Structures are given as structure tokens and as C-alpha cells.
Amino acid sequence: MTQVAIIYHSGFGHTDVIAKEVARGVEAAGAAPVLLAIQPGQTDFGEFLAIANESDAIVFGSPTYMGTVSAPMKAFMDASAAVYFTKQWKDKLGAGFTVSGSPSGDKLNTLTTLAIFAAQHGMLWIGTGQNPGNNDDTSAATDVENRLGSFIGMMAQAANESAEVTPKAGDRATAVSLGRRVAEAAARWRQGAREAVAAA
Numbered sequence: 001m002t003q004v005a006i007i008y009h010s011g012f013g014h015t016d017v018i019a020k021e022v023a024r025g026v027e028a029a030g031a032a033p034v035l036l037a038i039q040p041g042q043t044d045f046g047e048f049l050a051i052a053n054e055s056d057a058i059v060f061g062s063p064t065y066m067g068t069v070s071a072p073m074k075a076f077m078d079a080s081a082a083v084y085f086t087k088q089w090k091d092k093l094g095a096g097f098t099v100s101g102s103p104s105g106d107k108l109n110t111l112t113t114l115a116i117f118a119a120q121h122g123m124l125w126i127g128t129g130q131n132p133g134n135n136d137d138t139s140a141a142t143d144v145e146n147r148l149g150s151f152i153g154m155m156a157q158a159a160n161e162s163a164e165v166t167p168k169a170g171d172r173a174t175a176v177s178l179g180r181r182v183a184e185a186a187a188r189w190r191q192g193a194r195e196a197v198a199a200a
């Protein structure tokens with residue numbers, strides 16, 4: 001079965017909500033999600049790296065803190081140098097998501113940081129594949145998919161409220177769509193690899 005690892009950090013629960021929606025999308029595509037939540041101060045990432053090594057795709061998620069990935073996420077990224085040298089993630093599919101307080105909040109920088117990180121590992125990056133959902137200057141709807149108009153990765157905005165009520169429905173649905181898209185692509189990629197071996 002196609003397996004998708006979702007490796008993320010969440011300080012206050014909002015990114016955790018989005019990670020679980022990504023996992024729902026993976027399941028909806030008939031694949032198996034593995035949620036791996038980075039804890040503050042975590043230094044041992046052996047299990048995370050082992051699961052990532054055996055996954056068909058890895059989705060990275062981080063809140064945007066001070067315009068970039070959070071410190072726990074960066075700790076994981078640096079620890080992944082252990083597999084960088086052996087290129088164990090080369091040609092795996094990758095994708096990313098982030099949550100910030102402001103509609104922009106400089107969270108594009110978080111997603112480009114994650115995309116560059118994946119590129120350093122030799123991964124193949126998958127964006128949202130969705131048109132912007134709110135692309136006129138009168139709409140402020142929170143219930144439409146890709147309302148923040150992001151292509152390189154999935155963006156969510158959380159107001160200064162509990163993770164039970166924010167991010168809103170549109171962002172949650174966008175996360176489901178990303179999970180589904182990654183899982184479907186990973187299944188095609190896996191099948192293609194099998195056929196290539198059989199044809200050789």
C-alpha cells in the first residue's frame with residue numbers, strides 16, 4: 001500500500017489540525033498516512049527518519065514563526081542530514097503546508113524553505129495544483145478551498161483563537177485536497193516504478 005509520512009510541528013494545535021486533515025485526504029485516496037509530530041526539544045529523530053525512508057511520499061508541515069519554519073521543525077530538518085548523505089529520499093515525492101496568524105504573515109518563506117529542503121534531499125515537489133479560491137478584492141470567504149491562493153504548498157490562516165475553531169473550513173478542505181493529491185501521485189509513481197522494472 002502507498003504510504004505517506006506527514007512530519008510536522010505544532011506549538012498550539014493549529015498545524016496539528018491541518019496535518020490531520022492532510023492525513024484524511026491521504027486515506028480518502030486509499031493510501032496509508034503516518035502522522036509524526038515533532039516535539040519541542042526533540043533530538044532523536046531515528047524513528048521519524050526510518051519511517052520517512054520507507055514511505056512513498058513525505059509531507060512536511062510547520063507553523064510560520066518569525067517568518068519561517070519553527071525551531072523544532074528546523075531541528076528535524078538538520079537531523080535529516082543523516083539521510084541526506086545517502087540520498088535515501090531521492091525521487092520520493094514531497095509537499096508542504098504551513099499555518100500562520102496573518103493572511104500573508106510571510107508564510108511563503110516557510111513553504112519555500114520546505115521546498116528547498118526537499119530539493120536538497122533530491123525529492124520531487126508537489127504543489128497544491130489548485131486555482132486561487134478567493135481571487136477578487138471583495139471576497140473574504142473562509143469556506144473556499146485555496147482561499148489564500150498558494151501554489152507551492154498549502155497555506156492556512158489561524159486567528160488568535162483555539163484550534164477547535166480556526167483554521168476555518170476552507171483551509172481544512174484545502175489540506176484534505178493536498179493529502180489526496182500527494183497520495184494519488186505517489187500511487188502513480190509507485191506503479192510506474194514497478195512497470196519500469198518489469199519492462200527492463
Ligand SMILES: Cc1cc2nc3c(=O)[nH]c(=O)nc-3n(C[C@H](O)[C@H](O)[C@H](O)COP(=O)(O)O)c2cc1C
Pocket residue numbers: 009010011012013014015016063064065066067068099100101102103104105106107158
Ligand atoms: C514565536 C511565534 C512567531 C510567530 N510568527 C508569525 C509570523 O511570522 N507570521 C504570522 O502570520 N504569524 C506568526 N505567528 C502566529 C502563528 O503562526 C499562528 O499562531 C499559528 O496558528 C501557530 O500554529 P501552531 O498552533 O501549530 O503552533 C507566530 C507565533 C509564534 C508563537
